Amino acid sequence: MARPDLLTDDELAAALEGLAGWQVEAGKLRREFHFADFSAAFGFMAASATVAEKLDHHPEWSNVYSTVVVELTTHDAGGLTELDVQLARRMSELAGSVAK
Amino acid sequence: MARPDLLTDDELAAALEGLAGWQVEAGKLRREFHFADFSAAFGFMAASATVAEKLDHHPEWSNVYSTVVVELTTHDAGGLTELDVQLARRMSELAGSVAK
Amino acid sequence: MARPDLLTDDELAAALEGLAGWQVEAGKLRREFHFADFSAAFGFMAASATVAEKLDHHPEWSNVYSTVVVELTTHDAGGLTELDVQLARRMSELAGSVAK
Amino acid sequence: MARPDLLTDDELAAALEGLAGWQVEAGKLRREFHFADFSAAFGFMAASATVAEKLDHHPEWSNVYSTVVVELTTHDAGGLTELDVQLARRMSELAGSVAK
Numbered sequence: 001m002a003r004p005d006l007l008t009d010d011e012l013a014a015a016l017e018g019l020a021g022w023q024v025e026a027g028k029l030r031r032e033f034h035f036a037d038f039s040a041a042f043g044f045m046a047a048s049a050t051v052a053e054k055l056d057h058h059p060e061w062s063n064v065y066s067t068v069v070v071e072l073t074t075h076d077a078g079g080l081t082e083l084d085v086q087l088a089r090r091m092s093e094l095a096g097s098v099a100k
Numbered sequence: 101m102a103r104p105d106l107l108t109d110d111e112l113a114a115a116l117e118g119l120a121g122w123q124v125e126a127g128k129l130r131r132e133f134h135f136a137d138f139s140a141a142f143g144f145m146a147a148s149a150t151v152a153e154k155l156d157h158h159p160e161w162s163n164v165y166s167t168v169v170v171e172l173t174t175h176d177a178g179g180l181t182e183l184d185v186q187l188a189r190r191m192s193e194l195a196g197s198v199a200k
Numbered sequence: 201m202a203r204p205d206l207l208t209d210d211e212l213a214a215a216l217e218g219l220a221g222w223q224v225e226a227g228k229l230r231r232e233f234h235f236a237d238f239s240a241a242f243g244f245m246a247a248s249a250t251v252a253e254k255l256d257h258h259p260e261w262s263n264v265y266s267t268v269v270v271e272l273t274t275h276d277a278g279g280l281t282e283l284d285v286q287l288a289r290r291m292s293e294l295a296g297s298v299a300k
Numbered sequence: 301m302a303r304p305d306l307l308t309d310d311e312l313a314a315a316l317e318g319l320a321g322w323q324v325e326a327g328k329l330r331r332e333f334h335f336a337d338f339s340a341a342f343g344f345m346a347a348s349a350t351v352a353e354k355l356d357h358h359p360e361w362s363n364v365y366s367t368v369v370v371e372l373t374t375h376d377a378g379g380l381t382e383l384d385v386q387l388a389r390r391m392s393e394l395a396g397s398v399a400k
Contacts, residue, residue, distance in 0.1 A: 047143025062362035150353035162262035247343025
């Protein structure tokens with residue numbers, strides 16, 4: 001499927017307003033999630049993994065115990081696109097009620 | 101490690117009071133969990149899987165889309181024990197905020 | 201997306217030749233997977249969950265310790281379709297080297 | 301439970317002989333795993349997550365598509381212990397047949 005275009009500055013600014021906790025760092029969309037413990041953190045990762053595979057758009061992420069750090073970018077496009085915003089939104093929803 | 105003793109009827113009744121949504125059916129502790137979608141359901145399963153392995157006590161469970169049905173029993177003891185109550189409690193906590 | 205048509209008897213027979221371990225039972229494609237332990241079994245489930253979500257086609261499956269029983273059908277079509285064959289094939293690949 | 305003692309240099313050298321692909325970098329036990337795709341990589345992570353929770357010893361790990369980078373250390377002990385060796389060994393086994 002065709003990859004989406006890079007977001008303009010205005011589009012990105014608008015998207016960030018709806019993405020609490022996410023910010024742009026070094027050109028990537030980044031959020032640090034904190035959970036009650038490792039089990040909750042990993043459950044969030046498993047839920048997110050199914051979404052990432054469905055979107056065919058995968059995070060760069062790391063986990064240490066109850067913390068999950070997520071960085072998103074669209075390599076094919078060389079920056080941030082609607083795909084990153086979609087994945088960020090779904091990850092926030094999945095973490096929503098369990099993130100501290 | 102030694103497996104716990106069977107719960108007495110009184111102990112079981114007391115435990116059930118603290119386990120909303122769980123009931124005893126055919127000698128097993130059973131609960132049906134409903135989630136927003138498959139991703140949320142599977143995230144719950146992944147979180148629960150880590151807990152089950154830690155307790156060295158594993159559920160009999162099935163999943164169809166957003167529903168997860170869990171049945172617990174302690175085979176070594178031939179019935180319900182404190183292990184089942186512990187696992188049920190942790191699964192309820194993990195599902196807590198995401199179950200509908 | 202449009203759901204695929206039901207497989208004809210000939211198409212189903214041809215597909216089953218390439219699906220070692222799977223058989224049709226009560227109109228569903230069914231396979232029982234056996235792994236070394238619970239951790240391996242659950243790893244297989246997590247890998248399969250990402251594939252199922254990508255295909256937007258989800259298994260009816262159950263797990264008890266190291267065993268995973270999978271049943272596939274396409275409810276929208278009222279029987280078996282190419283989607284079931286695709287998911288079965290991918291699950292066999294994912295289990296391939298770890299299933300006993 | 302009491303945390304194990306730091307491994308001596310000799311014990312660590314002996315352990316590394318049995319841990320193909322692992323090396324010590326900046327005081328941590330490190331291995332980069334490569335899989336066929338994201339689904340296989342995440343399945344490995346899910347299997348490993350259950351083991352980590354059971355050992356009550358969790359990895360520092362990151363994932364990008366089909367690659368999983370794992371770093372192990374025992375923070376309580378200020379270095380490498382038998383726990384790290386155990387987790388490394390189990391992760392290698394779980395990846396064994398699927399890692400390229």
